[in-house]
Amino acid sequence: MANQPIFILPEGTERYSKRDALRMNITAAKVLAGIVRTTLGPKGMDKMLVNGMGDITITNDGATIMREMDIAQPAARMLVETAKKQEEIVGDGTTSVVVIAGELLAKAEELLEDGIATSVVVKGFRNATAKAVEILNEIAIDADDKETLQKVAVTAMSGKGSDYAKEHLAGLVVDAALRIEEDGESDIDNINIQRVSGDSVEDSFLAEGIVIDKSPLSKNMPESVEDAKIAIMKYPIELKDINTSTKIDITSPDQFAAFLDNEEEMIKDLVNQIVESGANVLFCQKGIDDLAEHYLKKAGIMAFKRVKKSDMERIEKATGAKLVTDIEDLSEDKLGHAGKVYLKKLFDHKLTFIEECENPKASSIVLRGSTRYVTEQIARALDDALGVVAATIEEGKVLIGGGACEIDLIKELRDYGESVSGREQLAILKYAEALEVIPRTLIENAGLDTINLIADLKAAHEDSNAIGINVFTGEVVDMKDAGVIEPLRVKVQALQSAGEAAEMILRIDDMIAARNALNSTGADESGNDNSGMPPMPPGGMGGMGGMPPMM
Known part of the structure; x- marks a missing residue:
């Protein structure tokens, strides 16, 4: 044994x-x-x-x-x-x-x-x-001025597909971050980047308020509302589905008509509560019934349904509206305010703008680009720039x-x-x-020449700790003067x-x-690795390349 x-x-x-x-x-x-x-x-x-x-x-x-x-x-x-x-x-x-x-x-x-x-x-x-x-x-x-924040944003975006417009985009990022600053902090979740293909990157702009990728429910609803009183709701303006086990006995046409009339009255009551609150713009996170849409249109209310949660939060931050989860709680003091809410077509894309808010703590950057691939790539660069600018605002220190x-x-x-x-x-x-x-x-x-430039860099640091590599000219220069700053x-x-x-x-x-x-x-039945890493050696871990022999 x-x-x-x-x-x-x-x-x-x-x-x-x-x-x-x-x-x-x-x-x-x-x-x-x-x-x-x-x-x-x-x-x-x-x-x-x-x-x-x-x-x-x-x-x-x-x-x-x-x-x-x-x-x-x-x-x-x-x-x-x-x-x-x-x-x-x-x-x-x-x-x-x-x-x-x-x-x-x-x-x-x-x-x-x-x-x-x-x-x-x-x-x-x-x-x-x-x-x-x-x-x-x-x-x-220390970094306590807008110029430094601009340099931080430019540095973060360098080499990420936005070089030809990075100064313009950096300005948008800094303005957006400073606009939503509260008590020395800048929550970048309150800034959304709305991508619109068409035109050039230089046509990108910072909206005066919030931009959402939604159109009103009906073409017959107002496409522009001045002095907007905004209600935001997490409550469906529709009848709840009847339980499948529910049984309704209808024995005559009159009863059926009464049943439909009752449903219509219930929808009308829901819309009346919105009208009575004084709201003329409605953003609903849930669904809105076709019949409710009809009554909202008759009341002259600009309504939106199935609005994303993140958009609802930004609308709340920008306009001061209070999210209502029960329509019974909707009242005038829960409404937000904006100078105007309007629908605008950019290229072939319809967007809703909420502008002229009194003290907005949320904002939107409308990013333009020739193709979807361009806007996606530059949106990632903007995300990075927003992150580093927010970090710099909060900490106030850079390198x-x-x-x-x-x-x-x-x-x-x-x-x-x-x-x-x-x-x-x-x-x-x-x-x-x-x-x-x-x-x-x-x-x-x-x-560039790695050995010589590293040697030059180390030698230059005997005199100044701000010397770095200018990768565009191949020289060692003062990076502070060049504006290359990192949080x-x-x-x-x-x-x-x-x-x-x-x-x-x-x-x-x-x-x-x-x-x-x-x-x-990582590997399929034939032993081929589909993980994106080099092929697995015999007896090796999935996703790993050939290992050197054991010493």
Whole structure:
């Protein structure tokens, strides 16, 4: 019995232990970082993503690329989730998170091959991240004027398909964010981007109020209302469906006529309650019956049905209206006000504008573009710009971009690493090396001389910490004068997220998964991987490329 194998896992379960598991996960992270790395910076390239339905997405936005890719390898999926969280928290920096995490893991792999324990590497990286955040807070500069916000927005949109109109679009973003600012905070959920294909991007504009993608119920309803008194309701203006088990006995035509008359009276009563409140514009989140539409039209009320929840919230913020969930609660004090509500046709698209609100805390940007693909791409750039402008308004601190702050970090972290004793010093120094990936990638994506420019950049930082790379001219210049500015919050969040993701992956020394589970996420029955990652090696994890042999 001494040589008899003992099985504690179900048949078909795959297990990868220690060095195999670690190397597999690090390789996955490096592959993912390699995919998105070419999109970084003003000279980054685009990716074309085609889904199973044949729909095409063209973008260099890291969050969109990772959201659309069907990634199967577990460690790579963890990185994707980290990038998504970066997008949710600060609105930008998703590509940087993945690129930095991938480089940290590559440097960690070098340390592990040199015999450094995983726990030492993890501790060194954790301390280096904390020190890096401390350094960033020290070198950050104040941002308390509109001009700086404009520069932040322009920097965020650079290289995202909007370069020829980024100054104009940045102005719209800053004006929209400042308009909805409350107590030093700017909730970008209160700004919607309404895409309209046709004309050029330069024709985009910031609406004076809210724009919704809806038309009134009937062509015979008013298409413009002055001095609008607006009711917003989450209550159907229609009869509730009769329960299927309900039985109604009708024995004569008179009873049937009375039944219909009763239904009509109920609808008329609902409309009368709206009329009596004084409302002349109605936005309903639920349905509106055809008969109710008739009575609303007779009353001269401009009505909309099936309005999106997000639009209802913005209307509430812009006009001061109170959402009514029971029609019995509708009264004059629940109504919002706007100078005018009107229907307008842009190209072949009908939109409703709610304007001249007294103190709007919601706004709309109408984005124009020649095609749907153009407007979709620029809308993503605007989303990023709104996120970074809001972060700057709330925190009031920015950093010099163009690789300048990363070079500062490398210099300071090397000094810090040399002050630390033991093997942990090696991990801190490797962390500093890893941060060089950002300026190096900016240079590579611009097709410039990496070695000489990195050397020039480091030399120039002996005199000024504002020197960065102008990827358009191939020179090292003062990035503050060039207007390349990034929010402190985005950079801090990116370093923290990348550090935590790298640590999480480094601490995994065992992977156990059912074979069926792996196949269902990435490979088909023939063994072909459809995950978007390189093909799975024999016995490997779904979605991973060929692994090097075990050392």
